[in-house]
Amino acid sequence: MKRKRPARRGEEETGEAAAATLKRGPWTPEEDEVLARFVAREGCDRWRTLPRRAGLLRCGKSCRLRWMNYLRPDIKRSPITGDEEDLILRLHRLLGNRWSLIAGRLPGRTDNEIKNYWNSHLSKRLIAQGIDPRTHKPLMAAADQSHAAAASDKRTVPTEPRTMAPPSTVQPSCPAAGIGGSDDRARPADGGGDFAAMVSAADAEGFKGFGDQLCAEDAARGGFDMGSASTMVGDDEFSSFLDSLINDEKFVDYLVIEGNDHEQGNGDIGQGDVMEFKQ
DNA sequence: AATTATCGCAACCGCCGATAA
DNA sequence: TTTATCGGCGGTTGCGATAAT
Structure with a gap:
């Protein structure tokens, strides 16, 4: 069930009243300079009041976005490398469309x-190779699955509510902070990225450590929630956990898949299954 | 050379959970 | 305890650049 948004807030920042006074569209170099200077001088703790204090005719959201996606000094301008692309693929398979979480790595x-790169490059390439970019499974199997899912439920995406980590685990987004990584909410992957199943599968195939701990605690609670998990074990440990999943042979090998599953149509990527993903 | 289609990126929109009042 | 506000997220849109016809 979707929560009704308070009208006042929307009007304030994105509504017609604001549109009459606030500038929109592409940022000019002058605006960039004003914003960058102001953030360097005053920091970026209160985006809502920042434009007024900085003398910008933009809404706070717009300023924040511009800073986060373009002006921050630690942003890489170079094209995404093969290694980064590989990591994005693995992380997307683990996390689904949790772009901020992926960006954090x-x-x-x-x-x-990363979201743009995925939508414009990687998802298309996967489709061209017969792989469903949402599930990372062969398209035929994914189609079967979604068909089955549709029969019981109109939605293919889990309707689980978001779980946001406490502020203590959320990294600041000011210059000193890393890019991304502010999303510790870590919902289960959208559309087929069933993280609990994935962790269990990894565990069943030899993954030990956090998988045991998380699954056991999850079982006790009656459901797995990666957001809670990351909070529960702390950022460093969660980070290590993620690293171990990313680097796990199972996910390294997934770049190449054997033809068997295509023929069997079960779509599962198990041990020995190798998914072709070459440029 | 002109027109149309496609692509990629930047920005916006609407929603959410957390939190201060 | 309730309500309003905030920061942050993912999804979507708009537009300029480029390619194809």
Whole structure:
């Protein structure tokens, strides 16, 4: 069930009243300079009042976005490398469309950049190779699955509510902070990225450590929630956990898939399954 | 050379959970 | 306890650049 947004807030920042006074559209170099200077001088703790204090005719959201996605000094301008692309693929398979979480693992990259790169490059390439970019499974199997899912539920995306980590685990977004990584909410992957199943599968195939701990605690609670998990074990440990999943052989090998599953149509990527993903 | 289609990126929109009042 | 505000997120749109016809 969607929560009704308070009208006042929307009117304030994005509504017609604001549109009459606030500037929109592409940022000018002058605006960029004003914003960058102001953030360097005053910091970026209160985006809502920042434009007024800085003398910008933009809404706070717009300023924040411009800073986060373009003006921050630690942003990489270079094209996404093969290694980064590989990491994006693995992380997307683990996390689904959790772009900020994915960006948190790629220093210098923003969630918007990764999202755009995924939508314009990687998802198309996967489709061309017969792989469903949402599930990372062969398209035929994915189609079967979604068909089955549709029969029981109109939605293919889990309707679980978001779980946001406490502020203590949320990194600041000012210059000193890394890019991305502010999303510790870590919902289960949208559309087929069933993280609990994935962790269990990884565990069943030899993954030990956090998988055991998280699954056991999850079982006790009656449901797995990666957001809680990351909070529960702390950022460093969660980070290590993620690293271990990313680097796990199972996910390294996933770049190449054997033809068997295509024929069997079960879509599962198990041990020995190798998914072709070459440029 | 002109027109149309496609692509990629920047920015916006609407929603959410957290939190201050 | 309730309500308003805030920061942050993912999804979507708009537009300029480029390619194709």
